[in-house]
Amino acid sequence: MDRKDVRILVVDDEPIMSDALKQNLSAEGYRVDTAANGAEAIELFDQAGHHLVLCDLMLPDMDGMGVLKHVKDTRPSTEVIMITGYGSVTRAVEATKAGAFYFVEKPFEFDQLHILIEKALERRALVTETENMRRQLSTRTEYFNIIGASKAMQNIYETIESVAKSDANILIVGESGTGKELIANAIHYNSHRAKKPFIKVNCAALPKELIESELFGHTKGAFTGAYADKDGLVQHAAGGSLLLDEITEMPIELQPKLLRVLQDRSYRKLGSEKTYAADFRLITSTNRMPADAIREGRLRDDLFYRISTITIHVPPLRERTEDIQLLAEHFLKTYARKYQRPITGISQAAYARLFAHSWPGNVRELQNVIERAVLLAKGNKIEPHDLPFDNGSLPGGGTQQVAWDVPPNMTLEEIEKFVIERTLQRTGGNKQAAANILGIYRPRLYSKIRKYKIDLNSLGSSS
Ligand SMILES: Nc1ncnc2c1ncn2[C@@H]1O[C@H](COP(=O)(O)OP(=O)(O)OP(=O)(O)O)[C@@H](O)[C@H]1O
Ligand SMILES: [Mg+2]
Known part of the structure; x- marks a missing residue:
């Protein structure tokens, strides 16, 4: 806030004192009003709502404490600095307990007062900002590209707001298409790591045998086909964040290794004994219930405890x-x-x-x-x-019969691609549902999506 917009109220019954303060603070660029007693002070304050009040503790008509209380009751964001005469330290301490920012004892140096005023205004700005943020959050319909005004989404915004700045591991659980990736983005771009890379790895989309070397890198000759040294994604994420999407699809044999990396904050490349510092914030996501994944033996429970310091549940639409x-x-x-x-x-x-x-x-x-x-x-x-479900049938309903006109002279591969695309359209892009309909496991579906370069976001829905 510009000084010319800062309104200060000086309350003192000695004209010499209040005139000197007014002159001095005006010269500093502030807008200053003066009041000679408590009643006048309260009247002026109620009209103008000053940002800062400098108030003498001893006023002719009332105690300066009365002014302080009135100010704090009506506008808590206004800061008050009490001015006390010699020997009233005890009362001054009482005043700070009642919400005064500080007290200065007469006689004082103007320089000292200027510093105090600046500090008080800084604190006021901070408090106001936090309050505005809280107010905005509680009625927010949008947050970092995430749309939603439901209580559930408000809670998610608040969680993101409170944990983003820490380095806590975050697990995001929710059905396909609920916005887990948007939430992961909001966390990263709200964190101290925002200016560093945000690396996203889909554990279901990577071929099983490649995940380890993709994540941690390898040295030349570490395995057949490793023709040169290669940095892993963990290296690329240095200083930033790493999103392991569909964490329950990470090969179970690899999970202890990830756990060790998280515990030791260091890792090794495949084929090397050298250790490197792992400096990334881990965000994981899954569209399976972790408890089910653990029971089915897809997710190790020790890894689960490590990655889920904070769990965000995204409710289905x-x-x-x-x-x-x-x-x-x-x-x-x-x-x-x-x-x-x-x-x-x-x-x-x-x-x-x-x-x-x-x-x-x-x-x-x-x-x-x-x-x-x-x-x-x-x-x-x-x-x-x-709308595609005009006749009451739902897209993705397993019984729906759709006549697909397969053009002649298509190759088997083209037909496969076509069928996969249509199925994904029917399920609104829900891969688990599509895999179920097609009778294949999801990782298999992923590898086909990759093979045929199917762009999920450009599919649109079927009729
Ligand atoms: N709350 C939301 N506001 C605006 N767009 C959203 C919201 N939630 C999801 N979307 C949009 O829906 C699509 C799917 O979102 P996203 O990729 O984040 O889902 P996901 O939970 O990661 O899904 P999957 O499990 O399939 O990876 C994206 O195009 C995203 O922009
Ligand atoms: Mg996702």
Whole structure:
């Protein structure tokens, strides 16, 4: 805040004193009012709401403590500096207990007072900022690209806010498409490591035998095919954060090694005895319940305890339907702009469908549904028939029959790619659901997605 915007109230019954203070502080650039007694001070303060009050402890009509109390009761963010006569230290201490920032004893040096004033204003700015932030958070509909005003999302924003700055390991648990990656981003970009790299590794997408060398690097000749030394992703993440996505897909044999790295904060490259310092903040995510993964022998419990210092549970969209409208409007705006379509809203009837749907693919599915509707809509509103589940059948419902017209002269590989894409569309991008329908394990689906270079975010939904 500029000094010319800072309003200071000087309360002192000795005109020599208050005039001197007014002159001196005005010369410093502050806006200064003076009051000669308590009643006048309170009246002026109630009108102008000063940022700082300098108040004599001994006033003709009332005790300076009375002014202090009034100020702190009506505007807690205003700082008060008490001015005391010689020998009233005990009362002055009492005043600081009642909320005065500090007290100065007469006679004092102006320089000393200037420093105090600056300190008090700094503290005021800090307190006000924290309060504003708290107020904003409690009614926030958006946070670092994450949209959502539900209580569950508010809690997530607050958790991110309070843990991002620490180096605590964070586990994010939630169904596919709930926004785990957005949350991971918010944590990293809110942390002290924000300016350093944020490395993301999808444990399900990497071939099992490559994960270790990808993560920790290898030396030349460490295994067949290791033609040169290679730094691991852990090295690339130095100083920054590492996201291990789908942590339950990390090969169980590799998990003790990761655990050791987290414990010792050091690691070795494959084929080398040399140790390097591991300096990264670990964020992990999974769309399986960790307890299930542990029971099924996919996740070691000791690793789980290590990585889940803080666990963030992201509820599925069907459990926070109050966010559907906000999200739908957000995606509508985004895609209307992107495709230059004159769509301005969603009809009541279409909303009714959106609310009734169970969203197995969560926010990603909603995003795809709106994207498609923006492209299909004839009028300027999205109507029920622009939605893929118009006839009451749900995309991703296993019984739905879809006639797929497979063009002739396709190779088997092209057909496989086609079928995978269509299945992913049906599930709104939910890979687990798609893998289930296709009858293959998820890692296998991933390797096919990689092989055919299928871009999940460009699929849109099927009808
Ligand atoms: N709260 C949200 N606000 C805005 N967009 C969201 C929100 N949640 C998810 N999305 C969008 O939905 C898509 C999926 O989100 P994200 O990749 O973060 O999900 P995920 O939980 O990591 O899914 P998966 O388990 O499949 O990796 C992204 O395009 C993302 O931008
Ligand atoms: Mg993800």
